[in-house]
Amino acid sequence: MKFLFTLLPIILTTAVSVLAQPGTLKGKITDKNSGEGIIGAVVFIRGTSNGTTTDYEGNYMLPLAPGTYTVSVTFVSYKSSENAGVIITGGQTTTLDVPLAENTTELQAVEIVGARHTNTDLALMQSMRASEVVVSGMAAEQIAKSMDRDAAAVVRRIPGVTVMNDKYIVIRGMNQRYNTVLLNDALAPSTEPDTKAFSFDVLPTSVIDRIMIYKNGSPELPGEFGGGIIKIYTKSMVDENSTSVSLSGSYRAGTTFRNGFLTSQGGKTDFIGFDNGGRSLPAGFPARVNASSTPDGSENPGHKLPNTWAPGSIRALPDLRFLLGLNRRFDVGGVRLSNISAASYTRTTTYTEGSRDSYGAYRPETGAKPEYKFQDKIYTQSARIGLVHNWTARLNNNNKLEFRNLFNQMGSSEVLMRSGEDYENGEDVKNYALRYESRTIYTSQLQGTHDLNDGNTTLTWTGGYAYSNRNEPDYRRFRTTRSLGSEEPFILTYKNTPSLNDAGRYYAKLNENSFTLNGQAEHRFSTADAAAENTPKIRAGFYAECKNRDFSARFFSYRPANTEKFDNSLLTLPFDQVFVPENINATTGWELVEDYNPQNNYKAYNTLLAVYVGGVLPLTPKLSASGGLRVEHNNQELQATNFDGTALSRSNSVLSVLPSANFTYALNKRSMLRAGASISVNRPEFRELAPFMYYDFVNLLEVSGNPDLQTATIFNTDLRYEFYPNPTEILSLGVFYKYFSKPIETVFENTSGGNSITSENAQYATSYGVEAEVKKSLLNLSESKFVQNLSLVLNAALIDSQVKLSDRDAASQDQNRVMQGQSPYVVNTGVYYQDDNAKLQFSLLYNVVGQRIFAVGNNLRQTVYELPKNVIDLSVTKGFGNFELKAGVQDILNQQTRLMLDLDRDGKITEVDKSFRRFRQGQYSTLGLTYTF
Numbered sequence: 002m003k004f005l006f007t008l009l010p011i012i013l014t015t016a017v018s019v020l021a022q023p024g025t026l027k028g029k030i031t032d033k034n035s036g037e038g039i040i041g042a043v044v045f046i047r048g049t050s051n052g053t054t055t056d057y058e059g060n061y062m063l064p065l066a067p068g069t070y071t072v073s074v075t076f077v078s079y080k081s082s083e084n085a086g087v088i089i090t091g092g093q094t095t096t097l098d099v100p101l102a103e104n105t106t107e108l109q110a111v112e113i114v115g116a117r118h119t120n121t122d123l124a125l126m127q128s129m130r131a132s133e134v135v136v137s138g139m140a141a142e143q144i145a146k147s148m149d150r151d152a153a154a155v156v157r158r159i160p161g162v163t164v165m166n167d168k169y170i171v172i173r174g175m176n177q178r179y180n181t182v183l184l185n186d187a188l189a190p191s192t193e194p195d196t197k198a199f200s201f202d203v204l205p206t207s208v209i210d211r212i213m214i215y216k217n218g219s220p221e222l223p224g225e226f227g228g229g230i231i232k233i234y235t236k237s238m239v240d241e242n243s244t245s246v247s248l249s250g251s252y253r254a255g256t257t258f259r260n261g262f263l264t265s266q267g268g269k270t271d272f273i274g275f276d277n278g279g280r281s282l283p284a285g286f287p288a289r290v291n292a293s294s295t296p297d298g299s300e301n302p303g304h305k306l307p308n309t310w311a312p313g314s315i316r317a318l319p320d321l322r323f324l325l326g327l328n329r330r331f332d333v334g335g336v337r338l339s340n341i342s343a344a345s346y347t348r349t350t351t352y353t354e355g356s357r358d359s360y361g362a363y364r365p366e367t368g369a370k371p372e373y374k375f376q377d378k379i380y381t382q383s384a385r386i387g388l389v390h391n392w393t394a395r396l397n398n399n400n401k402l403e404f405r406n407l408f409n410q411m412g413s414s415e416v417l418m419r420s421g422e423d424y425e426n427g428e429d430v431k432n433y434a435l436r437y438e439s440r441t442i443y444t445s446q447l448q449g450t451h452d453l454n455d456g457n458t459t460l461t462w463t464g465g466y467a468y469s470n471r472n473e474p475d476y477r478r479f480r481t482t483r484s485l486g487s488e489e490p491f492i493l494t495y496k497n498t499p500s501l502n503d504a505g506r507y508y509a510k511l512n513e514n515s516f517t518l519n520g521q522a523e524h525r526f527s528t529a530d531a532a533a534e535n536t537p538k539i540r541a542g543f544y545a546e547c548k549n550r551d552f553s554a555r556f557f558s559y560r561p562a563n564t565e566k567f568d569n570s571l572l573t574l575p576f577d578q579v580f581v582p583e584n585i586n587a588t589t590g591w592e593l594v595e596d597y598n599p600q601n602n603y604k605a606y607n608t609l610l611a612v613y614v615g616g617v618l619p620l621t622p623k624l625s626a627s628g629g630l631r632v633e634h635n636n637q638e639l640q641a642t643n644f645d646g647t648a649l650s651r652s653n654s655v656l657s658v659l660p661s662a663n664f665t666y667a668l669n670k671r672s673m674l675r676a677g678a679s680i681s682v683n684r685p686e687f688r689e690l691a692p693f694m695y696y697d698f699v700n701l702l703e704v705s706g707n708p709d710l711q712t713a714t715i716f717n718t719d720l721r722y723e724f725y726p727n728p729t730e731i732l733s734l735g736v737f738y739k740y741f742s743k744p745i746e747t748v749f750e751n752t753s754g755g756n757s758i759t760s761e762n763a764q765y766a767t768s769y770g771v772e773a774e775v776k777k778s779l780l781n782l783s784e785s786k787f788v789q790n791l792s793l794v795l796n797a798a799l800i801d802s803q804v805k806l807s808d809r810d811a812a813s814q815d816q817n818r819v820m821q822g823q824s825p826y827v828v829n830t831g832v833y834y835q836d837d838n839a840k841l842q843f844s845l846l847y848n849v850v851g852q853r854i855f856a857v858g859n860n861l862r863q864t865v866y867e868l869p870k871n872v873i874d875l876s877v878t879k880g881f882g883n884f885e886l887k888a889g890v891q892d893i894l895n896q897q898t899r900l901m902l903d904l905d906r907d908g909k910i911t912e913v914d915k916s917f918r919r920f921r922q923g924q925y926s927t928l929g930l931t932y933t934f
Contacts, residue, residue, distance in 0.1 A: 023064050023065055023066045023067065023089075023091060023092075023786045024064075024066075024067055024090050024091050024092065024093050024095060025062060025063070025064055025065070025089075025093075025094045025095070025784065026062070026063045026064075026065055026072065026089060026094075026095050026097060027061060027062040027063070027094060027095075027096060027097075028060070028061060028096050028097040028098040028099065029055075029058070029059045029060050029061070029098050029099075030042040030044065030059045030074055030076070030098075030099050030100075030101060031098070031099075031100050031101070032079075032100070032101065032103075033101060033102045034102075034103070036100075038055065038058045038060065039055060039059050039076055039079070039101060040055060040056070040059065040670070041054050041055060042055045042059070042061075042075070042079075042101070043074070043075045043076065044061045044063060044072065044073075044074050044099075045072075045073055046063075046070050046071070047070070047071040047083065056726065056727030058670075058671075062780050062789075064780075064789050064790070065089045066089070066091075066838070067089055067090055067091040068088075068089055069086060069087065069088050070087050070089065071083060071084065071086075071087070072084045072097060072099075074099045079101040079102065079103055080101060080102050082101060084097060084099065092784065093784075128213070129731070130673075130723070130725060132215075133219060133617060133663050134215055134216070134217045134219050134222075134627075134663050134677055135215070135216045135217045135675055135677060135719045135721050135735065136213055136214065136215050136216065137213075137216070137774065137796075138211060138212055138213040139211065139212050140210075140211045172214065172216070172228030172229040172231075173216070173229070173737065173768070173770060173798060173800055175227055175228040175768065175823055177822070178227075178683065178686070178745060178822075179226065179228040179683055179715075180226065180229060180230075180231055181223045181225050181229075181230045181231070182231045182233065183230065183231065183232045183233070184233050184235075184444055184446075184467075185233070185234055185235060185405050185444075185446045185448070185463075185465075186232070186446070186448065186463050187444065187463060187465035187467065187517045187519075188223070188465075188467075188515065188517060188546060189233070189444070189467070209233065209234070209236070210234040210235055210236045210237070212231065212232070212233050212234075213231075213232045213234075214229045214231050214232075215230040215232070216229045216737070217663060217677040217678075217717055217719045218631075218659065218677070218679025218680070218681055218717060219615065219627070219629075219661055219663065220540075220613035220614065220628065220629035220630060220631045220661060221521060221542060221613060221615065221631075223544070223611075224611065224631050224633045224657060224682055225633075225681060225682050225683060225684060226681050226683075226715075227681065227683050227713075227717075227741070235389060235391060235405060235407060236389075236391065237339065237341055237391040237392075237393045237403055238339050238341075238393055239328035239329070239330050239339050239340075241328070241330065242329050242330060243326075243327075243328045243933055243934070244326065244327055244328075244933070244934055245324070245325070245326040245932065245934075246324070246325055246931065246932050246933075247322075247324040247325075247326075247929060247931040248321075248322070248323050248930055248931075249321075249322045249927055249929025249930070250319045250320065250321055250927070250928060250929070251320035251321075251349070251925060251926060251927040252319055252320075252925075252926045252927075253320065253350070253351060253352075253922075253924070253925050254895065254923040254926075255352055255354075255921075255923040256317050256350055256351055256352040256923055257318070257319050257320070258316065258317060258318075258319075259316070259317040259352055260316050262314065262315050262316065262317040262350065262352060262380055263312040263313070263314055263380040263416040263418070264313045264314070264315055264380065264382060264414060265309065265312055265313070265415075265416055265435035265436070265437065265477075266309040266311075266312075266313065267279070267280075267414055267437065271382075271384065271414060271437075272348065272384050273384055273386055273412075274383075274385055274410040274412035274439060275410060275412060276412065276437060276474055279307070280309075280437055280475040281474050282306075282508055283305040283306070285305070286302060287302055289597055290302050290557060290593055290594065290595040290597075291595075301582075301586075301593075302593050303582075303585035303591065303592065303593035304582045304585060306475075306506065306557075306593070307475075308577060308581050309435070309475070309477070310433075310435070310477055310576045310577060310579065310580060311575070311576035311577035312380075312416045312433075312435060318350070320347075320350065320927075321346075321347070321348045322345070322347050322348075322929065323345065323346045323347075324343065324345045324931075325343065325345075326341075326342070326343045327340070327341075327343070328340070328341055329342075335396075335397065336394055336395065337394070337395040338392065338393070338394055338395075339393040339394075339395075340390075340391065340392050340393075341389065341390075341391045342388075342389065342390050342391075343387070343388070343389040344386075344387070344388055344389075345385075345386070345387040345388075346384075346386055347383070347384065347385045347387075348382075348383070348385075349381075349382070349383045349384075350381065350382050350383075351379075351380075351381045351383075351922060351923070352378070352379070352380055352381075352923070353377075353378075353379045353381075353921060353922050353923070354376070354377065354379075354920065354921065355376075355377045355379070355918060355919050355920025355921070356374070356375060356377065356918065356919050356920075357375045357377055357419070357699075357700070357701060357917070357918045358371060358373065358374045358375065358902075358915060358916050358917060358918075359371070359372040359701075359917075360372060360863075360902060360904060360915050363863070363904040363905050363913070365905075368904075368913065369904045369915065370424070371424055371915075372423075372424060373421060373424060373425065373430070374421050374422055374424075375420065375422075375430065375432075376419070376420055376421050377417060377418070377419050377920070378417070378418045378419075379415060379416070379417050379418075379699075379920070380415065380416040380417075381413060381414070381415045381416075382413070382414045382415075383411065383412065384411070384412050384413075385409065385410065385412075386409070386410045387407075387408070387410075388406075388407070388409075389406070389407055389408075390406045391403070391404065391406065392404040392405075398452075399452040399453070399456070400449070400450070400451050400452070401449070401450045401451075402447070402448070402449050402450075403446075403448045403450075404445075404446070404447050404448075405444075405445065405448075406443075406445045407442070407443070407444045407445075408442070408443045409440070409441070409442045409443075410439070410440075410441050411439065411440045411441075412437070413438050414436070414437050415436045415437070415438075416433075416435055417432075417433065417434040417435075417436070417699060418431075418432075418433055419431070419432040419434075420432075422485060423482070423485075424485070427485045428482040428484065428485055429482065429483050429484070429485055429486070429487070429491070430480065430481070430482055431480075431482075431491050432478075432479070432480045432481070433477075433478070433479055433480075433481075434477065434478045434698045434699075435476075435478075436473070436476045436477075436698075437473070437474060437475070437476075438473050439470075439471070439472045440470065440471050441468070441469070441470040441472075442468070443467070443468045444465065444466070444467045444468075445465065445467075446463055446465040447463070447464050447465075448462065448463040448464075449461065449463075454524075456525075457524060457525050457526075457527065458522065458523065458524045458525070459523045460520070460521070460522050461520065461521050461523075462518075462519065462520040462521075463517070463520075464517070464518050465515075465516070465517040465518075466514075466515070466516055466517075467513075467514070467517075468513070468514055469511075469512075469513040470510075470511065470513075471510070471511040472509075472510050472511075473507070473508070473510070474508050474510075475506055475507075475508060476505075476506070476507035476508075476509075477505070477506055477507075478501065478502060478503075478505050478698050479493060479494075479503060479504045479505070480493075480494045480503055481493050481494065482494055492572045492573055493571075493572045493573070493579060495558070495560050495561070496560065497560055498558075498594075498596075499558040499594050499596035501556055501698075502696060502698070504580075505557065505558045506556060506557045506558075507554070507555075508556070509552070509553070509554040510552070510553055510554075511551070512551045512552075513549070513550040513551075514548070514549055515546060515547065515548035515549075516546070516547045516548075517544070517545065517546045517547075518544075519542065519543060519544040519545065520543055521540055521541070521542030522540065522541055523538060523539070523540040524539050524540070525538050526538070526539075536617075536619070537617060537618055537619065538616045538617040539614075539616035540616055540629075541613065541614045541615075542612070542613055543610075544609070544610075544613075545609070545610050545611075546607070546609040547607075547608050547609075548606070548607045548608075548609075549604070549605065549606045549607075550604065550605040550606075550687050551604055552602065552603050552604075552605075552687075552688075552691070552693070553601070553602040554601040554602065554695075555601065556595070556596050556601075557593050557594065557595050557596070558593075558594055558596070559580060559585075559591040559593060559594075560591065560592060560594055561590075561591065561592070562586065562587045562588065562591060562592035563587065563588055563589070566588050566589050567590070568584075568589040568590065571584055571590065571591070599641065599642030599646065600641055600642065600643065600649070600691075600693050600694070601693055602641065602642070602693075603639060603640065603641040603687075603691045603693060604639075605637075605639045605640070605687035605691070606636075606637075606638045607635065607636070607637050607638070607687075608635070608636045609633060609635045610633070610634045610635075611631060611633040612631075613629060613630065613631040613632070614629050614630060615627065615628055615629020615630070615661075616629060623666055623667045623668075624664065624666045625664070626662065626663070626664050627662075627663045627664075627665075628660070628661045628662035628663055628679075629660075629661065630658070630660050631659040631660075632656070632657070632658055632659070633656075633657045633659065633682070634656050634657075635654070635655050635657070635684060635712075636653070636654045636655075637651075637652070637653045637654075637655075637684065637685070637687075637690075638650070638651065638652045638653075639687060639690050639691060641691060641692065641693075649692065649708070651708050653712070655682075655684075655712050657682050657712075657714075658680075659679065659680045659681060660679070660680060661677070661678070661679035662677065663676070663677035663678075664677070671724060671725050672722070672724040672725070673722075673723050674720075674721070674722050674723075675720070675721045675735075676719065676720050676721075677718070677719045678716075678717065678718045678719075679717045680714065680715070680717070681714075681717060682712055682713065682714055683712065683713040683714075683715060683741075683744070683745060684712050684713075685711075685712065685745060685760070688706055689706050689707060689710055689745070690706050690707065690710055691706040691708075692705060692706055692708060693705065693706060700918060702756050702757070702758050702856075703756060703758070704757075704759070705750075705759050706759065706760070707759050707760050707761060710760055710761070710762060711762050712743070713742060713743045713744050714741075714742040714743070715739055715740070715741050715742070716739065716740040716742075717737070717738075717739050718737065718738045719736075719737045720735060720736050720737075721734070721736075722735070726777065727778075729776075729778070730776055730777050730778060731774060731775075732774070732776075733774045734771070734772075734773045735771065735772050735773075736769070736770070736771045736772075737769060737770060737772075738767070738768075738769040739768045740765065740766075740767055741763075741765055741767070741820075743762040743763070743764070743765070744762065744763050744765070744766045744804070744820065745760050745761070745762055746760065746762075746763055746804070746820065746822075746857055747759075747822070747857065748760070748761050748821070748856065748857040748858075748859065749856055749857065749858055749859045749861070750859070756862070758856050763805065763806050764806055765804075765805045766802060766803065766804045766805065766820050767802060767803050768802035769801060769802070770798055770799055770800035770801060771798070772796070772797065772798035772799075773795075773796065773797055773798075774796040775793065775794065775795040776792070776793075776794050777792065777793050778791075779792060779793065786836075787834075790834050790835055790836050791832060791833065791834050792832075792833045792834075792835070793830075793831075793832055793833075794831045794833065795829070795830040795831075796827075796828075796829050796830070797826070797827060797828045797829070797830075798826065798827045799825070799826050800823065800824065800825055800827075801819070802819045802820040803819065803820075804818055804819065804820055804821075818857070818864065819853075819854065819908075820854075821856070821857050822853055822854060822855075823853055823854070824850050824852070825851040825853075826849075826850075827849075827850055827851065828848070828849050829846075829847070829848050830846070830847050831845060831846035832844065832845045840879060840880025840881070840885075841877075841878070841879050841880070842877075842878045843875070843876060843877040843878070844874075844875070845873070845874075845875050846873070846874045847871070847872070847873050847874075848871075848872045848874075849870065849871045849872065850869060851869055852866050852867065852868055852869060852910065853866065853867050854866055855867050855900055855917075858906070863902045863903050863904055863906060864903045864906070864908075865900050865901070865902060865903075865917045866900070866901050866903060866910055867898070867899070867900050867901075868899040868901055868910060870896045870898055870899070871894055872891075872896075873892070873893040873894055874889065874890065874891045874892065875889055875890050875893060876888070876889030876890075877889065883932055883934055884930060884931070885930070885931040885932075885933070886928075886929075886930055887927070887928075887929045887930075888926075888927065888928045888929075889926070889927050890924060890925065890926045891925040891926075892922070892923075892924055892925055893924060895921060895922075895923060895924040896921070897919050897921045898919065898921070898922070899918075899919045900916070900918040900919065901914050901915070901916055902916070902917045
């Protein structure tokens with residue numbers, strides 16, 4: 002209700018602006034001699050900032066308040082035109098057609114100082130239209146119209162794109178492992194130790210210039226992709242000096258102002274996303290804990306670990322977001338310098354309630370008996386600091402240097418309380434987990450662009466460095482049980498061997514460094530028609546990357562030091578008393594034991610060398626071809642130690658020859674047909690190869706690697722029709738087909754517990770689909786200003802796939818199914834309203850993703866599916882002088898995230914199937930204020 006009162010003044014302002022009934026100026030700008038329409042001519046009102054550009058037929062339309070104006074029209078190589086005394090009447094349309102005469106005066110040499118804008122809808126459409134391959138994207142201009150806070154939320158608005166776990170990107174319904182992410186033309190580091198994925202939630206929207214997704218191969222693009230290649234560019238150029246300050250608060254239903262919000266004990270730096278070392282293993286802690294030789298007393302390793310088992314309790318405050326942006330432009334001698342710097346801070350809290358269930362084998366006559374049914378309460382606090390510092394130096398018209406830096410520090414504290422019934426063991430259960438995770442990402446690139454031979458030859462080069470760190474210190478987990486249905490006290494459970502599930506403490510750290518260097522030379526051949534859009538080009542280049550990862554993990558458990566003398570009363574003590582130092586002793590108390598498995602640590606290295614040659618060749622005035630050959634040599638090494646102390650070493654050197662061909666046929670000035678084919682690869686990630694075992698306490702799953710994984714090969718084909726009604730609009734329809742040889746999938750292992758997942762190669766798979774995109778303004782559909790200010794965005798995809806298993810896997814895995822992680826359909830749509838005069842805009846967005854496989858089942862475990870979730874977001878922005886007020890509601894419907902077990906293994910979710918895990922995150926409302934000066 003409070004939020005509705007906040008929106009009321011904005012809604013009233015909208016109503017007043019709609020009732021103002023402005024008029025409309027429209028017409029056509031033509032060449033005076035030929036009578037043909039002029040594309041891209043600028044029509045503006047003298048003395049104001051109001052203006053527009055002509056479309057591909059020379060037409061324009063400009064809403065104006067009633068009054069008398071002077072209309073100016075300009076275009077390069079034409080004489081400017083001024084038309085005074087143009088009268089605009091409210092609710093009516095005034096037509097003004099202007100013929101422009103060529104400027105025959107010989108032009109003197111003029112040095113043009115400026116930069117091409119890349120973050121507008123117009124620039125994005127021009128880039129997509131001029132692309133040699135199938136590409137989709139989104140620019141900062143449209144990003145600003147939504148309440149999206151990070152890159153993960155932005156890209157789900159792009160055709161064929163979905164988001165998993167609020168941060169991983171799925172293109173054309175394929176698992177996130179089939180994506181390659183480039184940040185400012187350098188490969189982005191993987192932020193996850195267990196999956197091949199870049200976590201898009203680390204990039205706030207405030208620093209994004211544009212996002213482009215290439216869905217077919219080309220020699221200059223990376224050869225590793227299946228769904229697509231994602232290029233993210235951060236802002237680097239500015240037109241003027243400015244400073245902006247933004248502050249917003251958010252309310253999450255079910256979380257904000259909640260009393261009894263549980264927190265784990267942390268450090269003084271948690272609020273900025275860092276652990277100050279208080280959770281780390283103490284100084285002087287043994288490199289290996291051997292319980293049998295551990296002396297009692299002050300030197301006992303168990304005494305060194307802090308007693309932080311009991312969560313604290315607070316009142317959950319509203320989320321806070323702060324952003325400071327600085328844009329500066331100045332000259333040093335003849336060098337034009339541009340700097341963009343931004344600092345952001347985010348603090349959020351989330352409370353979710355959900356369930357985690359398991360069922361045994363299904364029988365048609367009796368159904369499936371529950372093995373356990375748990376209820377989860379998860380309390381999460383997160384903090385993030387983001388820094389962007391980008392420089393651009395324009396040395397002269399032909400030489401430019403760019404230096405980009407991005408730093409993100411994120412910390413997240415989580416408390417899980419789980420209760421329920423374990424029917425297999427006849428127990429009531431209360432489980433607890435206290436976890437902290439921090440992630441650090443730093444990327445830096447130095448890039449040079451040099452035009453030679455009067456602009457006919459362009460040299461570009463980029464040197465990059467990326468660092469990624471993930472620290473998971475002191476993940477505490479323990480279980481308590483009692484007889485099912487009884488009123489007995491809960492008793493702490495333990496195991497005599499180290500366990501990640503019972504009275505366990507887990508420490509892990511990952512560090513990854515990567516160095517990249519690439520260069521390209523492109524030469525454009527002169528033609529008789531200098532204005533031709535497609536001129537012959539040839540390009541050649543190289544890419545080199547060296548990446549290394551160091552991962553280490555240790556985990557410990559508590560068990561009775563002497564089973565005969567152990568004080569069993571310790572098993573029913575409160576959380577904060579069970580493992581106090583006096584209870585860790587060699588007689589009546591606990592001893593600390595370590596799972597010393599050398600496989601818990603591994604080192605990995607990857608060296609990628611690529612060379613390519615390609616180009617563009619116009620075959621006819623309407624048909625052009627592009628493509629070429631890319632050759633990649635990738636050497637992947639993993640080093641670990643087996644439990645018996647012997648070395649575990651894997652080296653996989655693969656040479657990949659990757660041809661590609663793309664064709665573009667211009668049907669007319671506003672429409673074209675594209676076709677393309679390419680070969681690409683998909684390589685195993687380091688963690689997918691490492692034999693290290695990790696226990697996912699939330700999903701109750703063991704995650705392990707597979708050293709025998711092989712590189713997958715993918716054959717890609719695309720066909721797409723594109724129609725551009727005007728420079729900022731697009732309508733497209735496309736189809737695609739892919740064949741995968743040895744695709745990598747996440748599957749359940751055939752283990753005794755049936756709760757282990759790993760990665761395996763299937764024999765082959767196929768994927769095909771159709772996707773459509775509409776971005777259309779309603780400017781020409783009505784005389785109403787309200788309707789004229791509306792625009793519609795719609796993108797959707799329908800996808801199908803089929804997996805063929807090897808004879809070995811077919812005997813255990815579920816067959817006749819789609820690829821793991823693939824969605825059969827994706828729908829994103831939105832209505833945008835923008836009134837620049839009133840400084841008012843709003844958007845209503847909708848997103849839904851079809852059912853997809855979370856993990857592939859086997860003889861012991863059923864396949865788990867994630868079901869569709871309908872998401873509706875609303876945002877409103879209103880400007881007041883230098884201030885901008887932004888309000889919005891995300892996930893208005895607040896539907897559950899549902900993972901379901903396909904009990905009868907028919908590939909469908911019906912009433913006979915049961916829940917695997919479900920939870921609800923809560924409706925999210927935000928109100929923020931930005932000041933720019």
